[in-house]
Amino acid sequence: MKQTYVNHKKELKGGTLKIGYPSNNNFKGIFIQELGTDSETDSLAELGQPGLFRKDKNGKYVKGGLADVSFDRGSKTALITIGPKTRWSDGEPVTARDVAFVYEIIANKDSTSEYYSENLETIMGMKEYHEGKTDQIAGLQIKDSKHLLIHYTKMAPAMEYVDSGYLYNDAQPYHYLKDVPMAEMAQSDKVRKHPLFFGPYTIKKVVQGEAIEWVPNKYYGGRKPKLDKVVEEVVPVAQVAEAMRSHKYDIILHESRATYAKTSKVDQYVTLGTMAYGLQYMGFRVGDKNPNGKSVLDKELVTNNRALRLALAYAMNTQQIVEEYGAGLQKWANSMVSPAYGAYHDSKTEPYYQNLKKAEHLLDQAGFKRGKDGYRTRPDGKKLTLHLLDQASGRGNDEIRANYMQLWKKIGVKVELVNDRPLEFNTYEDLLHSNSHKFDFWFGTWSLVQEPSSAATAAYSPSSSFNYGHFVTKENTKLLESLNSVKAFDAKYRIKQMHKWQEYMRKEAYVVPLSYSYDLTAVGKNVKGMTVDNSTQLTVWDNVCLTK
Structure with missing residues (x-):
């Protein structure tokens, strides 16, 4: 199955991209992935939070992300270097403190995060922090505003991969959230209604559980977004086929098998897919x-x-x-x-x-x-x-x-x-x-x-x-x-x-x-630059645009 749609038509400057997400349920809308539990929110939020690091086709770290990482098995450390152009959507730079904050959110005893694991306990002092015995994680050493050195008790082969659980592919805005109590963070308006992002787009409006309107993040450290606006909507699964026939959406994320069976011959779309890891x-x-x-x-x-x-x-x-x-x-x-x-x-x-x-x-x-x-x-x-x-x-x-x-x-x-x-x-x-x-x-x-x-x-x-x-x-x-x-x-x-x-x-x-199962994405033939191969660029949304 194809992973990239090649469209030779001339691109349209700006425009509004409409995305449908098939689901019979509302997304939870907790825009801190370390506090969320639903894949719907994670998928919809990729426009704003694509991850700091780049990876190859096997999921291993490669250089060229919004931040890079290097490991030293001898000293049992990982050094994260944040790019000079990496900024939050309010214009503030992403710092080493923001990266360290991710681990505090996950491990804090008052946090509602479900991502604490044995993998994280390989970071020095993590267990003591998790148990409330200390107020800092000893193994997180902020060298300067752009460098975080993580000290581990042991190294593991999984560390070569992005999203291994030993090192998190994320940052959270400490300057914006530091005064929000950990126990209340998941329900805070700063997280659910007015979150900050470091990705290509940022949220303009949220209809809780139903829709998100995105606009370009003018401070994005990667390629300048090509669209004026992106609108994502949750669509009841039974209505997706008809929406595709009328070309209501330019892209359908995670298209279901039942919908594919009904619409595989709809001429306006091309289906991209990969075998899922789950x-x-x-x-x-x-x-x-x-x-x-x-x-x-x-x-x-x-x-x-x-x-x-x-x-x-x-x-x-x-x-x-x-x-x-x-x-x-x-x-x-x-x-x-x-x-x-x-x-x-x-x-x-x-x-x-x-x-x-x-x-x-x-x-x-x-x-x-x-x-x-x-x-x-x-x-x-x-x-x-x-x-x-x-x-x-x-x-x-x-x-x-x-x-x-x-x-x-x-x-x-x-x-x-x-x-x-x-x-x-x-x-x-x-x-x-x-x-x-x-x-x-x-x-x-x-x-x-x-x-x-x-x-x-x-x-x-x-x-x-x-x-x-x-x-x-x-x-x-x-x-x-x-x-x-x-x-x-x-x-x-x-x-x-x-x-x-x-x-x-x-x-x-x-x-x-x-x-x-195969994970499917239906792409309208009026869309250019769409791929489901994450190894070709930092985020699949970097090059997406509409055509004339």
């Missing part, structure tokens, strides 16, 4: 979060029975579903690592081929006995009802879910939806992020970065706030630690350990991979 999955809640914020297994939960998890996986006709509903844009997932990661994806890991007899046998052997009503009881004889958490996302998704629930009924497992219905996105997200016992398992989607080990470490480490199922085992933690050990600087060893992790996850079925 995946669609089914996860099980097998534990809880302790008072220190770490995940711990709860062996009393019925979902901690591996036979039950495997039985649900083997009952599913996922291969058939992908073929029928994927519009040729999905691939049946065999492991927890997308093929987009190249050699790190283990193509030899077997998917869960549908096998109802095997599912029945697993449950029989584990003591889940059928009752007169056809449903099974727990091994202790108590009633078994599993509660499934899912979000409302269209008729196709409703049909797929109903299909799976019918198959689980066939093997005698009673499954009910939380609140008896699929939930609106923000309600679903809030429940998923909570420590709730309302759900036993859920359907979800991971959006991941290009750093390969993030497929494992981002959500399945004990301290990760994205470990929604609170899955923790000694073997898993040992495998995760090996991915960024000193030995893992040897790529062959790292790939081998990634393959071991994928096989371990398949054996245990704490998380069941369902499908990989």
Whole structure:
């Protein structure tokens, strides 16, 4: 699939670019990515916050960004150098203090950020700051206004990649936000209505959850923006196809498979796409979060029975579903690592081929006995009802879910939806992020970065706030630690350990991979300079313009 649209028409000076974002939910509109949790806001905000650093096609650092970074494995440091032209949209220069502020926002004990992780704890003094024992992070050394030296306790191979979680690709305006309490920052008007940006565009107006109007950031340190205005709107998924037929929008971000199936022959658009690094999955809640914020297994939960998890996986006709509903844009997932990661994806890991007899046998052997009503009881004889958490996302998704629930009924497992219905996105997200016992398992989607080990470490480490199922085992933690050990600087060893992790996850079925997808962008033929290849420039919006 093409990643760049080449348009030979003459460009129009200025003009208004209209972008549609297909979603049945409002975006949350927290314009500090370290405090946000929804991918909608992150995608819509890329016009203003593209990231400080440039990367190559593999996601590794290269020179030429709004800031550059250099690593020294001997001294265990990273030196960030901010470009002299890098400025906020109020004209103030981006400083080393602004970069350090990002780490304070994530790690402050009063912060609402969910991005604190073991990776960040490799920065000297980070853990002490996070626990409130100090008011500064010892490992962040501001050399001068344009240089920040970060001291680590150890170096890791993941550090070679932008967005690894060891070093953040961002800055936040300390001069503008320093007086806003950490606990209140996510809801502040300075963040939600009048944020500052260092990217090519800045916000003129926000209709909360629905639309954003952008104008050029006249202080942008990169190429001068070519458009007078950009208007982004959230569009209900069911209305996108008709909007495209009438050419209401110049670009459709993250076009759905259902829309593509209806509009692939609409002549006004060209579709660009890349295989996504994330995946669609089914996860099980097998534990809880302790008072220190770490995940711990709860062996009393019925979902901690591996036979039950495997039985649900083997009952599913996922291969058939992908073929029928994927519009040729999905691939049946065999492991927890997308093929987009190249050699790190283990193509030899077997998917869960549908096998109802095997599912029945697993449950029989584990003591889940059928009752007169056809449903099974727990091994202790108590009633078994599993509660499934899912979000409302269209008729196709409703049909797929109903299909799976019918198959689980066939093997005698009673499954009910939380609140008896699929939930609106923000309600679903809030429940998923909570420590709730309302759900036993859920359907979800991971959006991941290009750093390969993030497929494992981002959500399945004990301290990760994205470990929604609170899955923790000694073997898993040992495998995760090996991915960024000193030995893992040897790529062959790292790939081998990634393959071991994928096989371990398949054996245990704490998380069941369902499908990989292409991420699609529909581009109007009146648009020039659009690409989804981030390696060609600092941001995909640097060269976008309209044509005559």
